[in-house]
Amino acid sequence: MTPVNHAVEIRDLHKRFGKLEVLKGIDFAVDPGQVVCVIGPSGSGKSTLLRCVNLLEQPTSGRVVVHGVELTDRDVDIDAARRGIGMVFQQFNLFPHMTVLQNVMISQRRVLKRGKAEAERIARENLDKVGIGEKCDAYPVQLSGGQQQRVAIARALAMSPALMLFDEPTSALDPELVGDVLTVMRKLAEEGMTMLVVTHEMAFARDVADRVVFMDGGVIVEDGPAEQVIGAPRHERTKTFLSRVLDPTHTDI
Numbered sequence: 001m002t003p004v005n006h007a008v009e010i011r012d013l014h015k016r017f018g019k020l021e022v023l024k025g026i027d028f029a030v031d032p033g034q035v036v037c038v039i040g041p042s043g044s045g046k047s048t049l050l051r052c053v054n055l056l057e058q059p060t061s062g063r064v065v066v067h068g069v070e071l072t073d074r075d076v077d078i079d080a081a082r083r084g085i086g087m088v089f090q091q092f093n094l095f096p097h098m099t100v101l102q103n104v105m106i107s108q109r110r111v112l113k114r115g116k117a118e119a120e121r122i123a124r125e126n127l128d129k130v131g132i133g134e135k136c137d138a139y140p141v142q143l144s145g146g147q148q149q150r151v152a153i154a155r156a157l158a159m160s161p162a163l164m165l166f167d168e169p170t171s172a173l174d175p176e177l178v179g180d181v182l183t184v185m186r187k188l189a190e191e192g193m194t195m196l197v198v199t200h201e202m203a204f205a206r207d208v209a210d211r212v213v214f215m216d217g218g219v220i221v222e223d224g225p226a227e228q229v230i231g232a233p234r235h236e237r238t239k240t241f242l243s244r245v246l247d248p249t250h251t252d253i
């Protein structure tokens with residue numbers, strides 16, 4: 001058999017919280033350099049899926065393989081495996097008592113054991129990349145939400161991840177700040193970063209994603225090229241969801 005070198009491979013993934021089965025057998029793969037957007041209604045299991053990919057949640061059953069390492073293997077060095085995965089959440093979770101530069105240096109120092117000069121150089125490079133190099137000495141409270149989210153992205157990138165997970169990175173932002181964050185994400189995608197992105201930004205998904213996965217009720221209803229899933233969805237549930245997202249005044253249930 002020819003080995004298939006997926007960046008992420010998920011097979012028959014189930015996740016229960018007590019009696020509630022949130023993921024009911026998820027199968028999909030992301031290839032290196034691909035951008036896959038996950039869309040779906042609230043409660044459909046999108047965040048849980050993403051959290052299972054870096055084992056912030058322990059799957060109930062199934063396989064999660066990231067860059068050839070089976071994270072669901074009992075003997076895996078989970079800390080080592082997680083180091084290659086960057087995660088950006090809706091809430092930025094920056095340390096309020098540290099400057100922007102310190103926020104981007106701390107995990108490099110503590111987890112990767114990089115020296116101070118190297119960590120600072122890499123932090124500055126990544127802050128420049130997300131367009132806030134001049135804010136190195138500011139504290140998070142002095143930044144807009146969009147700037148804070150870009151710091152969070154720089155912090156993740158500074159760990160040199162091979163895969164980036166984004167969970168609704170723009171949902172907490174004022175509308176006029178969303179574009180700056182999406183521009184950074186678009187640039188990352190163009191540079192070839194492998195990305196798994198939960199988002200409600202349909203224009204971004206349509207333009208940037210290689211594939212769009214529509215989830216509902218803990219299953220993948222539709223998985224295909226962005227222009228097909230968003231532009232010409234095959235399933236009724238996808239159509240209903242999209243009509244609601246694209247036109248929030250749409251009341252047809």
Ligand SMILES: Nc1ncnc2c1ncn2[C@@H]1O[C@H](COP(=O)(O)OP(=O)(O)OP(=O)(O)O)[C@@H](O)[C@H]1O
Pocket residue numbers: 017020022040041042043044045046047048049
């Ligand atoms: N730690 C937990 N304990 C119990 N139930 C949970 C837990 N985390 C999530 N759930 C439940 O799992 C279901 C899926 O949640 P999840 O956060 O994955 O949905 P989502 O698709 O990300 O929704 P949203 O769009 O609102 O972020 C929900 O019913 C939620 O209440």
Ligand SMILES: [Mg+2]
Pocket residue numbers: 046047048167
């Ligand atoms: Mg969520």
